[in-house]
Amino acid sequence: MNRCSCALVVVGNEILSGKIPDSNAYFAARELRSAGVALERIAVIPDDLDVIAAEVRECAARFDFVVTSGGVGPTHDDLTMEGVARAFGRKVIVSDELAALINEHSSGKPNPARLKMAEIPEGAVLNQSEEIWFPTIQVENVYVLPGVPQLFETKLRMIARRYRTDPYFIRTIYTTASESAIAAYLNDCLAQYPELMLGSYPKFDDAEYRVKLTLESKDRGYLDRAFDHLIGLLPREAVLRTE
Amino acid sequence: MNRCSCALVVVGNEILSGKIPDSNAYFAARELRSAGVALERIAVIPDDLDVIAAEVRECAARFDFVVTSGGVGPTHDDLTMEGVARAFGRKVIVSDELAALINEHSSGKPNPARLKMAEIPEGAVLNQSEEIWFPTIQVENVYVLPGVPQLFETKLRMIARRYRTDPYFIRTIYTTASESAIAAYLNDCLAQYPELMLGSYPKFDDAEYRVKLTLESKDRGYLDRAFDHLIGLLPREAVLRTE
Numbered sequence: 001m002n003r004c005s006c007a008l009v010v011v012g013n014e015i016l017s018g019k020i021p022d023s024n025a026y027f028a029a030r031e032l033r034s035a036g037v038a039l040e041r042i043a044v045i046p047d048d049l050d051v052i053a054a055e056v057r058e059c060a061a062r063f064d065f066v067v068t069s070g071g072v073g074p075t076h077d078d079l080t081m082e083g084v085a086r087a088f089g090r091k092v093i094v095s096d097e098l099a100a101l102i103n104e105h106s107s108g109k110p111n112p113a114r115l116k117m118a119e120i121p122e123g124a125v126l127n128q129s130e131e132i133w134f135p136t137i138q139v140e141n142v143y144v145l146p147g148v149p150q151l152f153e154t155k156l157r158m159i160a161r162r163y164r165t166d167p168y169f170i171r172t173i174y175t176t177a178s179e180s181a182i183a184a185y186l187n188d189c190l191a192q193y194p195e196l197m198l199g200s201y202p203k204f205d206d207a208e209y210r211v212k213l214t215l216e217s218k219d220r221g222y223l224d225r226a227f228d229h230l231i232g233l234l235p236r237e238a239v240l241r242t243e
Numbered sequence: 244m245n246r247c248s249c250a251l252v253v254v255g256n257e258i259l260s261g262k263i264p265d266s267n268a269y270f271a272a273r274e275l276r277s278a279g280v281a282l283e284r285i286a287v288i289p290d291d292l293d294v295i296a297a298e299v300r301e302c303a304a305r306f307d308f309v310v311t312s313g314g315v316g317p318t319h320d321d322l323t324m325e326g327v328a329r330a331f332g333r334k335v336i337v338s339d340e341l342a343a344l345i346n347e348h349s350s351g352k353p354n355p356a357r358l359k360m361a362e363i364p365e366g367a368v369l370n371q372s373e374e375i376w377f378p379t380i381q382v383e384n385v386y387v388l389p390g391v392p393q394l395f396e397t398k399l400r401m402i403a404r405r406y407r408t409d410p411y412f413i414r415t416i417y418t419t420a421s422e423s424a425i426a427a428y429l430n431d432c433l434a435q436y437p438e439l440m441l442g443s444y445p446k447f448d449d450a451e452y453r454v455k456l457t458l459e460s461k462d463r464g465y466l467d468r469a470f471d472h473l474i475g476l477l478p479r480e481a482v483l484r485t486e
Contacts, residue, residue, distance in 0.1 A: 014442055016282045017411075018272030019457065025287070029261030039259045044268070044285035074423045075443040076430055106423075113426030148447055168260075180317045180349075183356030187319050199257055200318040204391055214262065 001218035002165045006032055007041040007059035011052055011071035011080050012147060015044055024069045024152045031153075035160040036167045036218070047071055052083025060087065060142050067159060070147025074113035084139050085121035093122045098135070105133050129158055168197075170216045171227045174209040177238035178202075182211065185233040193226035195219075209240050244461035245408045249275055250284040250302035254295055254314035254323050255390060258287055267312045267395045274396075278403040279410045279461070290314055295326025303330065303385050310402060313390025317356035327382050328364035336365045341378070348376050372401055411440075413459045414470045417452040420481035421445075425454065428476040436469035438462075452483050 008028050015022045025042050032039045040063060045051050052071070059066045071080030085092045099118035103110055120126075126135035127143075131154050137144040145155045175182060179202050190198055197216040203209060215230065217223040231239065251271050258265045268285050275282045283306060288294050295314070302309045314323030328335045342361035346353055363369075369378035370386075374397050380387040388398045418425060422445050433441055440459040446452060458473065460466040474482065 013440070014444060014457075016272060016285065017459075018269065018274075018276045018282075019442070020444075021269040026261065026264040029259060031261075033261045039261075040289060042259065042285075042287035046283060073443075073445065075426045076433055077441065077443060108424075111423055111427075113423040116426070117423075148445070150447065180354055180356040180360075181351075183318045183359070184354075190319055197256065198320065199262070200316070200320060201257060201263075202316065202391070204393065214257075216260075 002036075003038060003218075004036065004065075004163050004165045005038045005040050005063045006163070007043070007063045007066045008039060009052075009055050009059060009066060009068045010042065010044040010147075011047060011068060011083070012044070013047050013077070015070075016046055022069075023149050024147065024156075027149070027153055028067065028069075028156050031156055031160045032163075033168060035163060036165040037160065037163050047077045047079050049079050049083050049086065052080060053086035056084050056087035056142055060140060063141075065141040065143065065159075065163060067143050067145055067156065069145050069152055072117075072144060072146050074116045078116075080144055081120055081137070084142055084144055087142070088121065088139055090121045090123060090139070092119050094118050095120050095124075095126070097126060101133065101135070127158075129155075131158070166218045168216050168218055169220045169223050170214060171223060172243040173213040173215070173227075173230070173234070174240040174242070175211045175213065175234065175238045176209060176240050177211065177235065179211050182213075182234060182238070185230065186213070188233055189226060189230040192229055193222065195222065196226045198226075245279075246461075247280045247308075247406050247408045248283050248306040249280050249406070250286070250306045250309045251282060252295075252298050252302060252309060252311045253285065253287040253390075254290060254311060254326070255287070256290050256320070258313075259289055265312075266392050267390065267399075270392070270396055271310065271312075271399050274399055274403045275406075276411060278406060279408040280403065280406050290320045290322050292322050292326050292329065295323060296329035299327050299330035299385055303383060306384075308384040308386065308402075308406060310386050310388055310399065312388050312395055315360075315387060315389050317359045321359070323387055324363055324380070327385055327387055330385070331364065331382055333364045333366060333382070335362050337361050338363050338367075338369070340369060344376065344378070370401075372398075374401070409461045411459050411461055412463045412466050413457060414466060415486040416456040416458070416470075416474070416477070417483040417485070418454045418456065418477065418481045419452060419483050420454065420478065422454050425456075425477060425481070428473065429456070431476055432469060432473040435472055436465065438465065439469045441469075 125138040199214040201212045368381040442457040444455045
């Protein structure tokens with residue numbers, strides 16, 4: 001089964017200071033998962049050049065690809081392009097191709113701030129698409145996305161399509177037992193099926209079930225065998241329903 | 244003015260895989276901000292011992308304090324206590340004090356899984372409070388909080404009270420100009436007031452304003468002078484309203 005890993009780097013003081021809730025991370029998590037991609041890290045960091053560069057450098061080395069969200073735009077606090085350039089030891093240059101595109105899609109006279117939107121890391125790839133005229137900037141395995149949710153989501157979908165790989169299969173068990181009561185069965189199941197991704201999620205404010213168990217694998221046969229094994233261990237009266 | 248910095252480490256495969264949205268980060272961001280604390284990093288990481296240990300170690304060294312969310316409980320995927328212990332090169336031990344508390348508040352017979360809840364890093368501090376009988380485990384400058392939002396929120400409020408410091412003051416300007424049109428004024432303002440925290444947030448789906456500007460400082464006089472300076476620069480017809 002093919003594996004593909006990813007990190008999301010969210011750049012924005014407005015999120016760290018609680019001014020707005022981030023919605024891009026949750027969107028990306030779901031979209032990447034359904035594309036079979038393992039999102040292994042989300043980092044929310046400030047509009048700080050050194051911090052952006054360090055985080056992007058580390059994630060680019062550790063994961064198959066990296067997506068950044070936010071910090072692109074024409075003002076002083078839009079530092080992601082420069083941060084990504086610094087992560088790879090590249091200069092920031094004005095892209096003539098991008099400058100032409102921006103002028104084509106803008107009204108009013110060109111100004112220095114607008115020109116800043118055409119500044120990208122040297123050697124960056126401009127990924128064009130039909131949905132949005134502004135291309136997705138790519139440097140090595142890093143994709144620089146805007147933070148505005150509508151734009152982020154459209155571009156993230158394109159990237160998820162590009163990296164789509166073997167899917168995850170999931171089965172779910174809802175139980176009325178407590179985590180403490182079933183922990184030993186979960187350990188037994190993992191001893192037999194060490195490659196299983198097994199999650200145990202207690203719910204405290206729901207009268208229907210107490211613990212939701214999720215079993216996941218990219219190998220459907222393996223998943224089904226692990227599921228049958230665990231169901232065989234759990235007290236029958238503790239299993240409310242399965243999916 | 245006193246500064247205090249913090250990082251939040253959210254541990255949980257269920258968030259990275261998009262099964263549930265995290266709400267603890269947004270809650271913590273607002274609560275810490277209103278306590279005058281600078282949240283400078285949010286990391287969402289998997290239920291992986293080495294990853295937890297590395298992230299906690301790095302954050303504990305860089306920030307005044309660290310809060311973790313999730314990964315505490317009696318099952319196989321609850322690895323935060325062990326991860327925090329490893330971050331500081333400590334052993335995990337069974338706390339007799341915590342074991343007694345757990346037995347006091349539990350029904351049914353003690354079992355190995357329940358005993359796991361009494362395992363904490365050696366030398367950890369048990370912070371008692373009136374609101375929740377389960378103490379908040381503290382190792383050096385790291386606080387280990389449960390991921391369940393009701394519990395996380397109550398405990399986070401206690402920590403925010405403990406670290407409360409000089410507040411942030413904020414003023415807001417709503418403008419009908421584009422970011423490109425006002426970028427130069429923002430740069431001018433920052434050149435004069437380099438300590439100002441100045442945010443520029445375009446809105447694309449709102450007919451009322453195009454850009455929201457936030458000005459922040461822990462020094463109210465400095466903030467007011469920077470605000471007056473920027474208002475003096477902006478074209479009068481571009482300022483919709485201020486707060």
